[in-house]
Amino acid sequence: MEERDGGFLFFCSQTCQGKSVRGETSGGSVVCDACSKRFSVELVSQVVRGSKGARKYACGAECRAQLISESQGVRLAQLAAPPAALVPPIEPAAPAAPTTTVPPPPPSTRRLGAKATSSAAASRALAPFDGPRRLAIFNHKGGTGKTTTTVSIAAGLAERGLRVLLVDTDSQGNVAVSFGVKPEKTLYHVLVMGLRAEQAATTVRPNLDLLPSNETLAAAELYLAGRQNRDRVLRDRLASATDAYDVVILDCSPSLSLMNQNALVFADGILVPVACDYLSLVGVRQVIKTVKNVNGLLRHPVQIYGVLPTFYDARARICRDAVETLTQHFGERCFAPVRAGTRLKEAPAQGKTIFEHAPDSHAAEDYRAVVERLITGRVAAPVDLDTTPPSQALAANA
DSSP: EEEETEEEEEEHHHHHHHHTTTTOOOOEEEEEETTTOOOOOGGGGGGGEETOOOEOOOSHHHHHHHHHHHHHHHHHHOOOOGGGGGHHHHHOOOOOOOOOOOOOOOOOOOOOSSSSOOOHTTTSSSOOHHHHHHHHOSSSSSSSOOHHHOOOOOOOOOOTTTTEEEEEOTTTTTHHHHHOOOOOOOOOHHHHEEEEEEEEOOOEETTEEEEOOOHHHHHHHHHHTTTTTTTSHHHHHTTHHHHHHHHEEOOOOSSHHHHHHHHHOOEEEEEEEEEEEEHHHHHHHHHHHHHHHHHHHSSSOOOEEEEESSOOOOTTTHHHHHHHHHHHGGGBBBBBOOOOOOHHGGGGGGOOOHHHTTTTSHHHHHHHHHHHHHHTTOOOOOOOTTTTTHHHHHHTTT
């Protein structure tokens, strides 16, 4: 993958990417196998695997559906039953003799030092909450405070009495480090081994469970790539968690990975942390473009719930200009900024949240305001990705 003209291009190998850089190819564009239109691949889901593993390309949702349907038709034909004469008759099975043997109990899934989620808890009424109950913290650009924001929001909601599941979809595993824990089970066990999220999660604070990640997530992404509905695996695996928890929050990696596509398909709202600098403002354009592609190509109505300015310093003009630009572009969807401070940087090293490490700091005060806004849901309408007025920074080089 390489960034070009404010977007990203995907290549099947380093060799093809090198040819593109040297100008020996068409710049990353391919031909749609359904309608023959030439286009540039922007989402992994625009690449469809055929019946024999052949790579095919789809420019849009309709073409993707057509290619998948054709692929499934070939597979069904291959699996058709042979002629009846070649199929040996099936003898009826003898009735089983009655037995009094009691089957062994299933192995215990209770987590040491963690609270097990009972069926009663899974079916209880959800706590009052007007924000997205499946919230993805997402931005393509690194260094915007995604993990810090995710940890702080999850901890703040848990302190307010909501039962929260925090899912780390970044293989760096920084969320577990921020809480000072080393869990045995990770998101890999849920995606690949089929454990329920409630079984694999570890309780890190009262009302707060963590489903962490580590380097095994790379193997999980390879597993996803071979699945038919590869962009919906996470949604299916976390289905039970939406009943057991009031809120599920996902910490996304700064990339356009297949795992992030799964996260966006699962989420019903996106919060975009934006550092108060020019490059981060420009990066918001790519977030908007990706969300539009997910809505169109994958047909999932996820919306940008809001943008959160981070690392704010009122003394710096660039910070003031950045907040003004975001407010002009997103209106009420722009949250009040989170002020920068050394205490916020110290908290992960202590394995503590900002509310535990420096409860009276500016950052703790600002994140409490974010939590309050999520609970009360003061914002009425989602961001209109097509008619939102452009600003100078966000429209630059568009």
